[in-house]
Amino acid sequence: MKIGEVLQVIADCPQSFRSVPEEAVKHGYQLLTEPQKVGQDIYFYIKVIK
Template sequence: MYALDALKTMKRGEILQVIADCPQSFRSVPEEAVKHGYQLLEEPRKVGQDIYFYIKVVS
């Protein structure tokens, strides 16, 4: 997942916006983010075909 690679380069407190169009990402992105120690700021939001995630670096 490219989002995890991007999160590794970010500083504490920064927020990554992830936009995905794969229905499976609705579940997998939040699970992987939390599993790796990041914070999901809100529930995923679907707009048309796109799913928006906001992930915060907490450590």
């Protein structure tokens, strides 16, 4: 992915509430919003910043 692009991640594991944001920040990406739960799915929006 290129700088400025946004990745949508859809997960269904409750642990992803913690692990996805931690990994995104750890690898230098920006979490754009708080995780959003829709039914059993959890949506994350992650922006490439470097």
